[in-house]
Amino acid sequence: MIKQSKTISMLLLLLLMSLLATACGFHSGYQSGKYPEEINMAEHGTHHHENGGGDGVSCADITEAPSDAPVKRFTLTAAKTTITLNNGKTVEAWTYNGSTPGPELRVKEGDRVIVTLANKNVEKGVSIHWHGVVLPCSQDGVPGVTQDAVWPGKSFTYEFIARHPGTYWYHSHQQSSEQAGRGLIGRLIVEPKKETFRYDRDYAVTLQKLNDKHTLTNGQVDGLKLDAKPGDAVRLRIINADNEVQWMGVAGADFQVISIDGQDLNGPDVIRQQWIPIGGGQRYDVLFTMPKNGQVQIYSKEQPKLNLSLGHGSAPERLNKNAKEFDFTTYGTPKEDGITPDMKFDRTYQLTLGLLDINGKQFHDIPPLIVKEGEWIKIRFDHKFGGPHPMHLHGHLFKVLTKNGKPLSGSPIYADSILLFRGDVYEIAFEANNPGLWMEHCHNLGHAANGMSMMVNYEGVTTPYRVGTKSGNLPD
Incomplete structure (x- = not known):
């Protein structure tokens, strides 16, 4: 009995540690x-x-070779900022160019991407990691490995070829558990030279938990409304910048999962009423056609405020929490x-x-x-x-x-x-x-x-x- 009691106590302690660890997205x-x-x-x-x-x-010497690729230039300034959410609340955040998420960077496959990061006043130093992008070692944005952190008043310029089309994102990798949580994140979309899938509208959304308090969809509280008309084919790029798994459901239309982590799937099946588990940092692209009458809604099973709706008319019935879970291991066509x-x-x-x-x-x-x-x-x-x-x-x-x-x-x-x-x-x-x-x-x-x-x-x-x-x- 004593041994059993000790075992139960140890399991409870480990469970408490797990819960604390899950909640500690800020505590480095x-x-x-x-x-x-x-x-x-x-x-x-x-x-x-x-x-x-x-x-x-040296990693520092592994850089992108010169080329005649088209150049896309951006400047991102990291700063401590007071922002006003769309519900009127003001919150302290760390931002790129004054917003969280920072600017959406859209480039074409093959472009030479040049981004200058300036640090205005983040005392702990900042960087940019280009999450999911295959690039030279020196451009990976990991302080102490590929560069030094960028300190207040300093800057660093990243340069790489966007070789792989797809959905990516960027975030500071300096104490990223704190800095991404405070808002130093943004989207990077690499559009393909030739589309694999046809669509009329192309939207990218970021799911985040700002300051471990505010549940946001593209920086908006209480959901997001996107424009689409009946018959439109919509590509929706879902980026999970939160630490927790987001179980995302699509209500109101059949859909296809066409890309995972920016990489196209082969022969994706048409499915309906399935929960898609998107882990921290992962990206899933879904494709659907807007119905003639009504909306399409995409939302999180666990966090109702992480949601968006497209179109007008009647809202669709929500998915049952016990609906089927999406399984990528059997989905699509072998190749x-x-x-x-x-x-x-x-x-x-x-x-x-x-x-x-x-x-x-x-x-x-x-x-x-x-x-x-x-x-x-x-x-x-x-x-x-x-x-x-x-x-x-x-x-x-x-x-x-x-x-x-x-x-x-x-x-x-x-x-x-x-x-x-x-x-x-x-x-x-x-x-x-x-x-x-x-x-x-x-x-x-x-x-x-x-x-x-x-x-x-x-x-x-x-x-x-x-x-x-x-x-x-x-x-x-």
Whole structure:
């Protein structure tokens, strides 16, 4: 009986820890003394010679080669700002160009994107990480790894080619659990040279929780209204900038899921009345046709204020909370690409996910995954304990191979994040074709700030920057 009581008490304690961790999107582990004074993320957890020692190429020198690509220039100024929400309330926020989300940046596939980030008055320093974008190491926006944080009065210019069309977003990666939560986020849309799907209207929406208090859709409280007329084909790009999984429903029309994490699906099926689980940092694009009479509504099952409606007329009946859950592993049409679970991989890694740890370790105590340019890498994620973990890999697109030992049977899924619930086991694969030093972390940013953050390091790549309290570079 005593042993059973102790077990129950321990389970209750772990549950409380999990609830606190889930709610701690603002509270960075760095502030609680978990980070060292200084650490070189190119060398930690491995012998110096394994990562190329001092003879390697510096991440800072891996830049975009000159080209004659069309240039799109932007300036984003980070600042502490008092904003007025559409319900009349004034709140303190950290913004890009005075708003949260910041400006939507729209470019074309193949454009050379040049963005100057200026820091007006955010004392902790800022950066911009281009979430999901495959770009040179030096442009990834991770303080202490790819650059120094941008301090008040300073600036940094990012430059990369928008090679992959799709739905992306940007956010500060300096103490991102705090800074993204305070409002330093925005959308990046890369329009394709040639459309795969036809649509009349193209909308992008950002779901966020500002200051851990205000539930916003494109910066608006209590929902958002978008214009569409009967018969319009609507592409809706849903970006989850919140830490929590958003179960999104489409009411009033049949729809297709046409893209995940910015990557088009092959032969997407027409479906109806299904809940789509969108993890922190993930993006889902849906396509539907407006009905002749009535509205289409898209909303969160758990947070009713995260909603939007399109069109006029009568509102559709809401989805039953027990409606079917969308399953990407069987959705769409298969297409051979030569990347299979049983192909030869150069290296295979196991990552076991706990409450706030990976393989039982946290932060820089987690050994990096070492890769070499040209190799094929397989990672097996095994979620053993805790809440949902949307695991995000910087600098690469990967293919999802299997779920719980079963190969996917629908469209190939290429992504930069994989959402795992407790008990899930996924295998993913990627080609090591982008030399650099890349973060792999949970995009529930409260989890990342409290331990679930590690590195994927290429052999021979170094960095002149340092993470830690001495430099003030504190990425999570």
